[in-house]
Amino acid sequence: xxxxxxxxxxxxxxxxxxxxxxxxxxxxxxxxxxxxxxxxxxxxxxxxxxxxxxxxxxxxxxxxxxxxxxxxxxxxxxxxxxxxxxxxxxxxxxxxxxxxxxxxxxxxxxxxxxxxxxxxxxxxxxxxxxxxxxxxxxxxxxxxxxxxxxxxxxxxxxxxxxxxxxxxxxxxxxxxxxxxxxxxxxxxxxxxxxxxxxxxxxxxxxxxxxxxxxxxxxxxxxxxxxxxxxxxxxxxxxxxxxxxxxxxxxxxxxxxxxxxxxxxxxxxxxxxxxxxxxxxxxxxxx
Amino acid sequence: xxxxxxxxxxxxxxxxxxxxxxxxxxxxxxxxxxxxxxxxxxxxxxxxxxxxxxxxxxxxxxxxxxxxxxxxxxxxxxxxxxxxxxxxxxxxxxxxxxxxxxxxxxxxxxxxxxxxxxxxxxxxxxxxxxxxxxxxxxxxxxxxxxxxxxxxxxxxxxxxxxxxxxxxxxxxxxxxxxxxxxxxxxxxxxxxxxxxxxxxxxxxxxxxxxxxxxxxxxxxxxxxxxxxxxxxxxxxxxxxxxxxxxxxxxxxxxxxxxxxxxxxxxxxxxxxxxxxxxxxxxxxxx
Numbered sequence: 135x136x137x138x139x140x141x142x143x144x145x146x147x148x149x150x151x152x153x154x155x156x157x158x159x160x161x162x163x164x165x166x167x168x169x170x171x172x173x174x175x176x177x178x179x180x181x182x183x184x185x186x187x188x189x190x191x192x193x194x195x196x197x198x199x200x201x202x203x204x205x206x207x208x209x210x211x212x213x214x215x216x217x218x219x220x221x222x223x224x225x226x227x228x229x230x231x232x233x234x235x236x237x238x239x240x241x242x243x244x245x246x247x248x249x250x251x252x253x254x255x256x257x258x259x260x261x262x263x264x265x266x267x268x269x270x271x272x273x274x275x276x277x278x279x280x281x282x283x284x285x286x287x288x289x290x291x292x293x294x295x296x297x298x299x300x301x302x303x304x305x306x307x308x309x310x311x312x313x314x315x316x317x318x319x320x321x322x323x324x325x326x327x328x329x330x331x332x333x334x335x336x337x338x339x340x341x342x343x344x345x346x347x348x349x350x351x352x353x354x355x356x357x358x359x360x361x362x363x364x365x366x367x368x369x370x371x372x373x374x375x376x377x378x379x380x381x382x383x384x385x386x387x388x389x390x391x392x393x394x395x396x397x398x399x400x401x402x403x404x405x406x407x408x409x410x411x412x413x414x415x416x417x418x419x420x
Numbered sequence: 421x422x423x424x425x426x427x428x429x430x431x432x433x434x435x436x437x438x439x440x441x442x443x444x445x446x447x448x449x450x451x452x453x454x455x456x457x458x459x460x461x462x463x464x465x466x467x468x469x470x471x472x473x474x475x476x477x478x479x480x481x482x483x484x485x486x487x488x489x490x491x492x493x494x495x496x497x498x499x500x501x502x503x504x505x506x507x508x509x510x511x512x513x514x515x516x517x518x519x520x521x522x523x524x525x526x527x528x529x530x531x532x533x534x535x536x537x538x539x540x541x542x543x544x545x546x547x548x549x550x551x552x553x554x555x556x557x558x559x560x561x562x563x564x565x566x567x568x569x570x571x572x573x574x575x576x577x578x579x580x581x582x583x584x585x586x587x588x589x590x591x592x593x594x595x596x597x598x599x600x601x602x603x604x605x606x607x608x609x610x611x612x613x614x615x616x617x618x619x620x621x622x623x624x625x626x627x628x629x630x631x632x633x634x635x636x637x638x639x640x641x642x643x644x645x646x647x648x649x650x651x652x653x654x655x656x657x658x659x660x661x662x663x664x665x666x667x668x669x670x671x672x673x674x675x676x677x678x679x680x681x682x683x684x685x686x687x688x689x690x691x692x693x694x695x696x697x698x699x700x701x702x703x704x705x706x
Binding site: 154166177185194198215223349391 | 434467482
């Protein structure tokens with residue numbers, strides 16, 4: 135703290151200004167936010183120019199955000215690890231056998247087609263020329279008893295090899311690389327998809343500017359999103375990552391968890407896929 | 421802190437992600453900001469919905485901000501006392517005889533007309549029908565020696581009785597209620613202006629929404645902005661407030677300082693003003 139810090143406690147003034155007719159939870163949250171933002175400004179002796187630069191960054195994030203299409207404010211939170219913390223607070227792993235959660239991300243579409251197990255989510259007439267088709271398979275089980283979970287669905291989505299999700303890319307058909315895979319009667323699932331490709335987070339806005347200022351890389355490691363649902367279990371939101379991806383150690387949005395990193399290995403005797411990986415999914419009873 | 425808080429230190433991950441080629445001051449500021457924002461989220465066990473509501477508030481602030489015209493991000497900072505703290509960090513009062521600073525605010529225009537002492541800044545043909553003309557006067561002095569400061573200029577501006585500054589109001593001529601008053605050869609100044617009127621901060625955006633949620637009043641107490649300049653002294657940016665204003669005890673942007681509250685009293689023998697107030701200004705040598 136600066137030795138010349140003002141003695142007036144403006145944080146307390148702002149906290150005391152809240153009236154009696156306020157949601158108690160909101161009072162708790164705003165009180166904590168005010169205290170921490172003031173502590174930050176005092177600790178750094180934040181200058182007027184620095185503060186105004188931060189305000190402009192926030193205003194610019196809002197200006198370029200388009201509801202349902204781009205959320206630059208969220209992306210700013212992501213690159214400082216805040217979404218991963220919020221996700222961790224919301225989805226603390228209930229037991230050691232349960233699969234870890236990770237970020238939902240901004241590209242989820244809830245209405246992907248429902249497909250039987252061992253289907254492909256590559257709906258384009260052919261995979262991209264530089265794509266490697268992968269077979270992802272595993273077992274879905276009750277993380278407390280170990281019993282198979284037979285009626286779960288796995289909602290999967292991934293970007294194509296050009297780093298784009300289908301809704302951002304005219305070269306892909308609607309819902310390409312998206313699908314809800316039904317788990318079979320023994321709790322097993324399989325799906326044909328692409329070996330995931332690294333891509334840059336949106337880099338043309340203030341989050342990209344911030345990463346450049348912080349001397350950081352905007353490339354996310356290749357990953358496949360999975361939401362696992364069953365009426366008797368807590369919904370699992372997660373991502374799996376390719377251990378061979380050079381960006382797996384420095385994801386700009388901090389979504390990688392050690393237990394979610396998988397190995398893609400050669401697949402033999404299946405003309406439909408060149409590589410495969412196994413990922414078992416432990417669900418927590420509701 | 422929640423007992424189920426995630427053990428992974430995402431704040432440290434985000435801090436460690438900064439590369440070697442970064443401005444050292446930026447590293448200090450961003451490190452502190454990350455630590456405090458993560459501490460806030462952990463302390464409150466911030467939920468995903470609460471976080472997303474905060475992100476949307478930031479995005480909405482940016483969407484309604486127009487460079488040079490409206491800065492909703494700044495206003496959000498103001499209503500939680502952050503601008504007052506930043507101002508206090510930048511302008512710690514050097515000695516007990518120096519006049520306290522306060523916020524510049526968003527309505528300053530640097531090119532107001534230069535006027536001799538005892539001029540009026542009411543440039544409209546007449547003051548508004550509900551306006552009370554006031555004579556503001558005092559002495560400008562060296563806060564260390566007490567000697568008069570004879571070549572200072574006082575840049576003053578205020579809202580009209582409808583709560584609008586001239587640049588927002590078609591009923592006012594250009595630079596109405598703005599002027600740079602020259603201090604006379606004895607260090608004295610006088611200016612005719614309006615007894616200030618309380619007005620609401622812009623209340624149609626997310627800062628207004630926040631004040632309503634926090635059960636707070638958006639009305640600022642009536643005030644007159646003053647920037648005092650002299651080449652041999654530090655520039656003073658301040659505001660003075662009417663002690664009779666019912667909002668003086670709960671300014672939504674926390675700009676009131678006890679030493680800046682003045683009494684408007686009846687003015688006798690001057691047909692040009694109904695009330696008067698004295699405000700001496702102590703400047704700090706540069």
